Amino acid sequence: MTRAVLPKAIDEVQEVYVETDILIIGAGNAGCFAAIEAKKVNPELKVLLMEKAHIDRSGCLAGGMDAINTYLKKGRTIEEFVRWSRSQAGGIIREDLTISMAELLNKPIEEWEKWGMPIKYDEDGEEYKARGKWDITISGSEMKPILAEKTREMGCEVLNRVVATNYIMDGERVAGAYGFGVRDGKMYIIKAKATLNATGGASGLYKPYQNDGHDSHHQLWYCPYNVGTGYAMGIRKGAEMTTFEMRWCATRTKDFNGPIDTISLGYKTPMVNAKGEKILEERYAHLGGDAAPRYIRANVPMEEWRDGRGPCFVDTTVMTEEQVWDMKYDYLNERPTFVLFLASRGQDIRKDPIEIYGSDPYIVGGHTASGYWVDVKRETTLPGLFACGDVAGGAPNKFVGGCAAEGIIAARAAAKYCCIIDGTAPICKQEIETEKERVFKPALRKASVGDGVKPGEMEERLQRLMDEYAGGVHQFFRMNKESLAYALRHLAILKDQIKYLVAADLHELMEAHEVIDRIDVAEVLVHHLMYREETRWPGWQTRTDFPEKDNERFDGFVNSRFDPDSKTIQVFMRPYVQTVPGDRLKL
Amino acid sequence: MPPVVVASKCTGCGACENICPGDLMAVEKGKACCRTKRDCWDCMSCVKACPAQAIEIRIPYQLGYYPAKLVPEVKEKSIIWTCTDIYGKVEQFHVKTRNE
Numbered sequence A: 001m002t003r004a005v006l007p008k009a010i011d012e013v014q015e016v017y018v019e020t021d022i023l024i025i026g027a028g029n030a031g032c033f034a035a036i037e038a039k040k041v042n043p044e045l046k047v048l049l050m051e052k053a054h055i056d057r058s059g060c061l062a063g064g065m066d067a068i069n070t071y072l073k074k075g076r077t078i079e080e081f082v083r084w085s086r087s088q089a090g091g092i093i094r095e096d097l098t099i100s101m102a103e104l105l106n107k108p109i110e111e112w113e114k115w116g117m118p119i120k121y122d123e124d125g126e127e128y129k130a131r132g133k134w135d136i137t138i139s140g141s142e143m144k145p146i147l148a149e150k151t152r153e154m155g156c157e158v159l160n161r162v163v164a165t166n167y168i169m170d171g172e173r174v175a176g177a178y179g180f181g182v183r184d185g186k187m188y189i190i191k192a193k194a195t196l197n198a199t200g201g202a203s204g205l206y207k208p209y210q211n212d213g214h215d216s217h218h219q220l221w222y223c224p225y226n227v228g229t230g231y232a233m234g235i236r237k238g239a240e241m242t243t244f245e246m247r248w249c250a251t252r253t254k255d256f257n258g259p260i261d262t263i264s265l266g267y268k269t270p271m272v273n274a275k276g277e278k279i280l281e282e283r284y285a286h287l288g289g290d291a292a293p294r295y296i297r298a299n300v301p302m303e304e305w306r307d308g309r310g311p312c313f314v315d316t317t318v319m320t321e322e323q324v325w326d327m328k329y330d331y332l333n334e335r336p337t338f339v340l341f342l343a344s345r346g347q348d349i350r351k352d353p354i355e356i357y358g359s360d361p362y363i364v365g366g367h368t369a370s371g372y373w374v375d376v377k378r379e380t381t382l383p384g385l386f387a388c389g390d391v392a393g394g395a396p397n398k399f400v401g402g403c404a405a406e407g408i409i410a411a412r413a414a415a416k417y418c419c420i421i422d423g424t425a426p427i428c429k430q431e432i433e434t435e436k437e438r439v440f441k442p443a444l445r446k447a448s449v450g451d452g453v454k455p456g457e458m459e460e461r462l463q464r465l466m467d468e469y470a471g472g473v474h475q476f477f478r479m480n481k482e483s484l485a486y487a488l489r490h491l492a493i494l495k496d497q498i499k500y501l502v503a504a505d506l507h508e509l510m511e512a513h514e515v516i517d518r519i520d521v522a523e524v525l526v527h528h529l530m531y532r533e534e535t536r537w538p539g540w541q542t543r544t545d546f547p548e549k550d551n552e553r554f555d556g557f558v559n560s561r562f563d564p565d566s567k568t569i570q571v572f573m574r575p576y577v578q579t580v581p582g583d584r585l586k587l
Numbered sequence B: 001m002p003p004v005v006v007a008s009k010c011t012g013c014g015a016c017e018n019i020c021p022g023d024l025m026a027v028e029k030g031k032a033c034c035r036t037k038r039d040c041w042d043c044m045s046c047v048k049a050c051p052a053q054a055i056e057i058r059i060p061y062q063l064g065y066y067p068a069k070l071v072p073e074v075k076e077k078s079i080i081w082t083c084t085d086i087y088g089k090v091e092q093f094h095v096k097t098r099n100e
Helices: A029-041 A078-088 A095-102 A106-115 A143-153 A229-236 A279-283 A294-306 A321-334 A337-344 A399-420 A429-448 A455-469 A481-500 A506-531 B015-019 B045-049
Strands: A015-025 A047-050 A157-159 A162-170 A173-181 A187-197 A240-242 A251-253 A312-314 A354-358 A385-387 A556-563 A568-575 B003-005 B025-028 B031-034 B055-057 B069-074 B078-084 B090-096
Touching: A015 A029, A015 A173, A015 A399, A029 A047, A029 A143, A029 A399, A047 A187, A078 A095, A095 A399, A106 A143, A106 A399, A162 A187, A162 A229, A162 A429, A162 A506, A173 A429, A173 A506, A187 A229, A187 A399, A187 A429, A229 A240, A229 A385, A229 A506, A251 A294, A279 A294, A294 A312, A294 A354, A321 A337, A321 B078, A321 B090, A337 B069, A337 B078, A385 A399, A429 A481, A429 A506, A455 A481, A455 A506, A481 A506, A506 A556, A506 A568, B003 B031, B015 B025, B015 B045, B045 B055, B045 B069, B055 B069
Parallel strands: A015 A047, A015 A187, A047 A157, A187 A385
Antiparallel strands: A162 A173, A173 A187, A240 A556, A251 A354, A312 A354, A556 A568, B003 B055, B025 B031, B069 B078, B078 B090
16 A cells, blocks of 8 residues: 655644544554444444554454453352452452442453354353353454454444544543554544543563564564553643552563463463472462462562572473363464464473563553553543553453453443533644644654654663663562662653654654653653552562562552643552452452 | 565555554565564464465564464464474364354
8 A cells, every 4th residue: 555755844744633422542452342332322422443553453452362361250259359359469459440340341251252252162061161260261363353343333433543642632621632644644633522542551661581683572472562652641641640560570481472371270280490399389388379469470480580490381291182282272362373483492392391481561451550540430530531441550450351341331431421521612723733743753853854863772772771770571570769760860861862753754653652652651650660669569569679568658559640731740649448348468 | 573475475465564553564566575573463463364375474583493384274264274393293273263
């Protein structure tokens, strides 16, 4: 297809004005379920999805998925789910959000099945085949195209290949969003009565260890095209954010950096160290052994390496031939290239077990709890703005089902909100001009000056900085006050260097905004890491200068707000609200 | 993870360019190519979408050896995956992708 060339002057940029009732930014899992629900609530509503890639294969489900990790099977209760999620997250979750999500966990999955996604059944064919306590097995290779088809069928409009850049503001209220077309080079000005953010989490803040000079920059567990744009848009307009410091650093397959639950949970293979010890059972019995909280399990291989007992493995030698075949079948539904990876090693995993290692840290509200601070309707602290899925904070362990459920909740609230908003006020012309100049600046610098900083260079500088000074995988996820202060100093320099970014084409312009957004997210993240002067989740958040937990000061949520006027970040505590009784660290 | 386009099979139809979530595939002079191989997530969307089976995904050599192959044959409601390891051992999987 033909691609537009970059403008050489700002007045060459074409503007496209669109008005809608509901604007959904990000047509991934949460965004699509939100769009479908909005149309179900009121078919008269105009629902528009703004998508940076193509809806058929965008977001975390691009390659597929082999399991739903949060399905309430027969006999399971919401209270049980809250206790489980709470204990897995070290006792810090928003219980109100978790309860409202749990009420809807099964609905999207059962709908997906009706629309065509295969789910495995147990032998008598009555119930879904269980993989773990809350997990079921699916054949999700085509689940995203299936969801996209349904979204279109419901009458939602989709703008593919439009990169969101900032919210349109009507006073305090979010009134839509700006974006630019990465294929057509146009500036999109989309006015909406209600705006819903479903852009996902952030990868690429930290340097991944797989990174070589050539081909493996994006050998990531999380979708590398989810760069934290949704967080950054909120930060820039003063939205309150929560729990960024609860990073998602996970045990993944070494080098491939792929999901591990398929093997360890699906086939009950124990994690073993170089000495052949079953690590959880033998070294972490006091923390629950195999049932230890998620962050403990996530940090296990890195601790073993650091203490001289690496490399570590999941002991696949205990698997039967049939199980190995099933496991590969599962991977073909989620990350097909893991099967290719094993073939490229010539590895028979019944003789040669699969190696594991820590991943680079991600900010992802669907696994841990980082994101927008929202109310139970999923409205953010900015009026008119709703958030769901990985970009919304407070409710960890959402995974695919929970992100979809949140999309439904947010859409219901957004549909109601539309009815009370007039939305006819025009957008300030000056604001449009300012944003257009900000968006196309790297292109204009390329045309007028030529020399400058390429987005890829700045991205790698950021990733190196975060890795070394803000607890990346090369530092075994550890950090202290001085290293974080160093990171903040250099993040400030990077922010100032944004003016030197150059983009040679529209793809590079997208990359320029990806790194701009990542820097905003990284800065807030480091402030959160700095504020929590304790170690609550070893691995996810390890402070070498404060190695113990401090319940007196930090048994709650660390929240932050960037003040757009003073350009400073305030960090503060919000208290924990417990509704489900009992020890928060126990099931 | 680098996608490799087999030029003799590629018809330049642009299905890969249309679908790539990373905006990495483009048709230039009638043939598809990947602009920055290091930015590929190996989601295989382009491979599945290619009507000519002209795209192959490779594991970066830094991580896995040559010449392993994973080829999907996409049917209406299933995919037949054929995987060949570096020693020539072949495995085949019939994976259901949509309900009847």
